[in-house]
Amino acid sequence: MNYIIYLDVFWAVNTIMDIILLWLLGKIRKHAITKIRLAAGGIIGGFGACMTIYLRGIPIVVSFFLQNVVLAYGMIRISYKKESIRDFFFDLIYLYGLGILLNGFISTILNRNFPYRQNDSKVYAGLVLFIGALCSLIILFFWKRCRKFRIEEKNLYDVIIKNAGLCCRGKALLDTGNQLREPITKRPVIVAEYDVVKVLFTEELQNAILQFGSKEMDTVHPIKWIPYHSLGNRNGFMPGVYVDEMLIHMDEKEKIVGGVLLGIVFESVSTQKQYQFILHEQYITE
Numbered sequence: 001m002n003y004i005i006y007l008d009v010f011w012a013v014n015t016i017m018d019i020i021l022l023w024l025l026g027k028i029r030k031h032a033i034t035k036i037r038l039a040a041g042g043i044i045g046g047f048g049a050c051m052t053i054y055l056r057g058i059p060i061v062v063s064f065f066l067q068n069v070v071l072a073y074g075m076i077r078i079s080y081k082k083e084s085i086r087d088f089f090f091d092l093i094y095l096y097g098l099g100i101l102l103n104g105f106i107s108t109i110l111n112r113n114f115p116y117r118q119n120d121s122k123v124y125a126g127l128v129l130f131i132g133a134l135c136s137l138i139i140l141f142f143w144k145r146c147r148k149f150r151i152e153e154k155n156l157y158d159v160i161i162k163n164a165g166l167c168c169r170g171k172a173l174l175d176t177g178n179q180l181r182e183p184i185t186k187r188p189v190i191v192a193e194y195d196v197v198k199v200l201f202t203e204e205l206q207n208a209i210l211q212f213g214s215k216e217m218d219t220v221h222p223i224k225w226i227p228y229h230s231l232g233n234r235n236g237f238m239p240g241v242y243v244d245e246m247l248i249h250m251d252e253k254e255k256i257v258g259g260v261l262l263g264i265v266f267e268s269v270s271t272q273k274q275y276q277f278i279l280h281e282q283y284i285t286e
Contacts (some may be wrong), residue, residue, distance in 0.1 A: 007050060007053075009122060009125050010049070010050060011046045011047070011049070011050050012046070012125070013125045013128055013129060014045060014046040014049035014050070015042045015043055015045065015046030015047075016042065016046075016129055017042075017102075017128070017129065017132050018041065018042040018044075018045030018046060018049075018075065019038050019039060019041070019042030020102075020129075020132055020133055020136050021045075021095065021098055021099055021102065021136075022038050022041045022042060022045075022075065022076075022079045022095075023038055023136070024098055024136045024139065024140060025079075025091060025094055025095055025098060026038070026079065026080060027140055028094060028098075028140070028143055029087075029090070029091060029094060031079075031080040031081075032080065032081055033079075033080075037078060037079050037080070037081075038079055040078045040079070041074075041075040041076070041078045041079035042075075044071070044074050044075050044078060045071065045075050048067060048071040048074075048075075051066075051067075052067060068096075072092055072095060072096075073088065073092075075095075076088055076091050076092065076095065098139070101135075101139065102132055102135055102136065102139075105131065105132075105135040106128055106131050106132055106135070109131050110124075110127060110128070110131070155173055155174040155175075156171050156172070156173055156174075156274065156275055157171070157172045157173075157174065157248050157249060157250065157279065157284075158170075158171060158172075158248075158249040159171070159172040159246055159247065159248050159249070159277060159279075160246070160247040161192075161197060161200060161243055161245075161246050161260070161262070162200075162243065162244050162245050162246070162247070163200040163201070163243035163244045164200070164244065166199060166200050167200070168196055168197055168199050168200060170193075170196050170275065170276035170277055171274060171275035171276060171277070172190070172248070172275055172276070172277035172278065172279045173269075173270070173274075173275045173277070173278050173279065174279045174281060174284055175278045175279065175281075176281050178191065178278050178279070178280050178281070179280075180226060180228060180263055180280065181280075182224055182226060182240060182261055183225075183226075183227060187259075187261045188261070188280035188282045188283065189226055189240060189261050189262070189263040189280060190246070190260060190261065190262055190263065190277055190278065190279055190280060190283070191238075191262075191263045191265055191269055191277065191278035192262040192263065192264060192265070192269075192276065192277050192278075193265060193266075193267075193268060193269055193276045193277070194209065194264050194265065194266050196276045196277075197243075197262060197264065200243055201241070205223075205241070208223060209223065209239050209241070209264055212237075212238075212239040212264075213237065222241065222242065223239045223240065223241060224239070224240035224241070224242075224261065225237045225239075225240070226238045226239070226240040226261075226263045228263070238263045238264060238265060239263075239264045240261050240262065240263050240264070241261070241262050241264065242259060242260070242261050242262075243260050243262055244258065244259070244260075245257060245258045245259070245260065246260040246283070248279075248283065248284070250284070255283075255284075257283055260283075
């Protein structure tokens with residue numbers, strides 16, 4: 001490619017890309033992020049990139065140390081508060097990794113035939129920034145998704161529910177956000193998918209659960225009314241049924257809990273079908 005990059009454009013592109021990179025690093029590493037600190041870190045990175053033009057004559061070891069250690073240290077220390085040596089070490093690894101990843105994405109995409117003038121530095125710079133910002137959002141999205149899956153997998157337990165000589169089994173997610181309790185007894189509630197636990201109930205009780213909240217509901221059956229409020233601002237009641245016991249497999253041991261209250265839902269509790277129950281944390285911690 002025969003395009004000309006002027007020094008001011010070169011500085012601006014590197015400064016903004018460093019700000020994007022530091023923002024992405026802060027999101028992934030869960031650092032407190034402030035706009036002024038990110039801007040200062042990006043400006044230092046931009047000037048450091050420009051200095052590489054004037055450092056071509058010095059020994060490569062010195063140049064490498066100044067660019068990849070001193071400059072990176074300055075960018076990270078300015079961008080985030082209270083950085084320990086351990087935090088800086090991991091931030092440095094992530095910074096290099098994310099930088100290589102973004103550079104690879106940008107280089108791969110810009111090597112395609114795009115309808116822009118190859119000698120127009122501003123158009124080229126705009127493409128670099130747009131692709132860099134877009135790829136950063138994509139990286140952050142997939143990072144959060146993978147992290148969510150790792151957390152969920154760590155908090156998954158094999159459970160067996162028993163009632164009246166019948167049993168069903170499945171996976172349960174320990175969710176500290178599940179604060180459901182039966183309003184009178186204050187017993188914690190385990191959210192359970194109806195299709196999984198219906199085998200525990202008689203046909204009459206199944207019909208009563210399916211008719212829950214309707215005029216035809218049979219109030220003779222021991223169904224509790226459990227109020228709930230979801231993150232989507234949905235409010236309502238779910239049917240609650242007591243079962244004999246629940247067995248929770250925890251590492252090498254098994255925990256047995258008697259008189260468990262199930263809150264029945266008629267849809268999947270996991271979008272990825274990874275689990276069928278949502279545990280109240282009291283069943284694990286008590």
